[in-house]
Amino acid sequence: SLHAxxxxxxxxxxxxxxxxxxxxxxxxxxxxxxxxxGAGAEILNDRVRRLIxxxxxxxxxWLDVMREAHRLNITTSATMMFGHVETLExxxxxxxxxxxxxxxxxxxxxxxxxxxxxxxxxxxxLLRRIRGTKNNxxxxxxxxxxxxxxxxxxxxxxxxxxxxxxxxxxAQVCLYAGANDFGSIMLEENVVSAAGAPHRFTFKTIQExxxxxxxxxxxxxxxxDFRTLPETVEEQxxxx
Numbered sequence: 674s675l676h677a678x679x680x681x682x683x684x685x686x687x688x689x690x691x692x693x694x695x696x697x698x699x700x701x702x703x704x705x706x707x708x709x710x711g712a713g714a715e716i717l718n719d720r721v722r723r724l725i726x727x728x729x730x731x732x733x734x735w736l737d738v739m740r741e742a743h744r745l746n747i748t749t750s751a752t753m754m755f756g757h758v759e760t761l762e763x764x765x766x767x768x769x770x771x772x773x774x775x776x777x778x779x780x781x782x783x784x785x786x787x788x789x790x791x792x793x794x795x796x797x798x799l800l801r802r803i804r805g806t807k808n809n810x811x812x813x814x815x816x817x818x819x820x821x822x823x824x825x826x827x828x829x830x831x832x833x834x835x836x837x838x839x840x841x842x843x844a845q846v847c848l849y850a851g852a853n854d855f856g857s858i859m860l861e862e863n864v865v866s867a868a869g870a871p872h873r874f875t876f877k878t879i880q881e882x883x884x885x886x887x888x889x890x891x892x893x894x895x896x897x898d899f900r901t902l903p904e905t906v907e908e909q910x911x912x913x
Contacts, residue, residue, distance in 0.1 A: 679712025680738035684730035711752035743778035754812035791835035823851025845886040
């Protein structure tokens with residue numbers, strides 16, 4: 674399935690085409706788009722967004738794009754990037770806003786299939802260089818955020834632990850705190866890795882990490898349908 678173009682990209686296309694979110698998403702769906710990632714959510718608060726992501730759409734437009742995607746039965750996910758300039762209240766309002774959109778989607782739609790909170794990676798960023806903002810999230814705080822996400826977003830079935838940003842050990846503990854998804858190994862990732870995230874998994878080691886935590890790994894597709902785990906896989910290791 675084609676999982677591409679988050680709300681900021683859809684908002685930008687809408688602006689360039691002088692169109693509407695509905696028309697743009699409808700055209701993308703007809704062209705083969707299956708689902709939207711929750712990219713560019715950061716913190717859904719315009720005070721924060723003016724400081725960390727001026728070029729991206731505002732909080733309301735991000736949420737409106739997702740609302741329209743759900744009306745068109747396009748599956749989505751949601752994210753939160755935290756640990757920078759936001760307050761605790763703004764973090765929780767982010768969860769409330771996600772929950773509100775989820776409560777509005779039609780019965781025929783899947784809505785948000787997953788929620789993925791991840792921590793700000795500060796290496797080489799303008800935010801750190803100019804404002805001195807650093808990632809201030811410790812492992813235990815990330816685990817608590819996973820737990821609160823599970824409590825506050827009961828209608829999102831899948832809560833993903835971001836091993837890419839917090840590492841193997843913290844992600845393993847998250848499986849006991851409300852997360853049921855360990856993410857994927859990813860063929861290529863060039864956003865958080867460029868900002869200093871050092872963690873890597875292979876097809877084998879991600880399964881080993883899940884088993885070490887006391888769980889059985891289950892392969893899935895983007896729609897969270899289970900797939901049979903192949904007996905052998907030719908592993909592609911990319912150095913990036």
